[in-house]
Amino acid sequence: MFFQAEFFVDTLVYGAALGSVLALLALGYSLVYGVGGIINLAHGAFYILTGYIVFWAYDTGIVPYPIAIILGLLIVPTIAAISYIALIKPTQEHEVGVLIITxxxxxxxxxxxxxxxxxxxxxxxxxxxxxxxxxxIDVLGTPIISQYILIMIVAVVIISCLIIFIKKSKLGKSIRAVSQDKEAAQLMGINVNLILMFTIVLSAFLAGIAAVLYVPVIPILPTSGWEYLLMSMSVVILGGLGSLPGSVIGAFVISYARFITFYYIDIQYQLAYSGVIHLVVIVIMLIVRPRGILGKKQRT
Known part of the structure; x- marks a missing residue:
């Protein structure tokens, strides 16, 4: 049963698609944590809000579909920027305060x-x-919606561009400087608060891209944001807090673990067990390797 062609194709394609989406979500989450030490519990909400804005704009017929997508990708990062200025920035020195606010x-x-x-x-x-x-499209005799292939292609392009941006651009180097030593970066003339706001806006944009790609094939509910937040946190903990390559690796590990596990669970129990898989991964990783796959030891 494990080696049936349909199972192989479904797991390969759907797992890669979900892994791509989780990579986009986790990269944004990891960036915000790595740069500002901020645990953003509203990250999943940015994902579903983008999906709902696109749906509302398209469903009402007020704007064409492409414009609805653009609106979603503009409005949510704007909300993220306002949220940082009005809510997160005043409390960012207090971890509990940030948790409560987000x-x-x-x-x-x-x-x-x-x-x-x-x-x-x-x-x-x-x-x-x-x-x-x-x-x-036909993949080894199994029909697959082309959107799943698009998800993978766009994710690869976005992640590649993000890595180049972080490594090569002046702004990217500022982000790395702040993530390594906030005080030293400030002494060098880098506007730390501006960098933090930019990373939160960027993370909301990445969540929006993920929603635009994935909501057409996996619908959302108002409560779906917490599930995607949990998956993002699982990925980041597995890959290593603040590690972008680790987030990508963790995304695909979580994704394939989810699909392979679901294959052996009766469909009526899949929803109940969906969150358990991620929690089990978090607990095991915290016990075995607290810093994650590619995480670094905390400096003392």
Missing amino acids: FSLGFLIERSIVLYEGMQLAEIQDRSFPPILPDL
């Missing part, structure tokens, strides 16, 4: 979506919008 922000986004959706429907439904590439 959790509250994520909860506020979720409740706002529920409120708006509740005014339109008697019952909250999952939401999606059309795939950019809806056609089916």
Whole structure:
């Protein structure tokens, strides 16, 4: 059963697609933590908010589909920037304060979506919008929606561009400087707060890209943000806090572990066990290797 062609293709393609999405989400999450030491519990909410904005703009027919996507990718990073200036920046020196603020922000986004959706429907439904590439392609005799291939291609391009940007650009070097030593970077004339705001905006944009790619094939609910947050945190802990290559590796490990496990679980129990897989990974990694696959030892 394990080596059936359909299982192999499904696991390979769907696992790679989810891994690509998780890599985008985890890279943004890891950047914010690595640069500012900020645990952003609203990260998953940025993902679903982008999806809902695109859906609302497209579903109402006010704007064409491409414009709806652009709106989602512009509005959510703007909200992230405002959130940093108004909420996170005043409390960023206090870890508990940041946790409370970002959790509250994520909860506020979720409740706002529920409120708006509740005014339109008697019952909250999952939401999606059309795939950019809806056609089916044949992979070893198994039909696959082309959108899954697009997800992988776009993720590779975005991740490659991000790595080049971080390594080669002046702004990227400033980000690395702040992540290595915030005080020294400040003495060198780098605007640390501006860099922190930029990384949060960038992380929201990456979450938005992930939503634009993945929501067409996996619909969302107002509560879906917490699941994607949990997956992102699992990936980052597995790969190593602040390690971008580790986040990419961790994303695919979590993704394939999820799909292979689901193959052996009855469909009626998959939803119940979906979060357990990530929690098990977190617990095992914290016990065996607390710093993650590619994480560095904390300096004392």
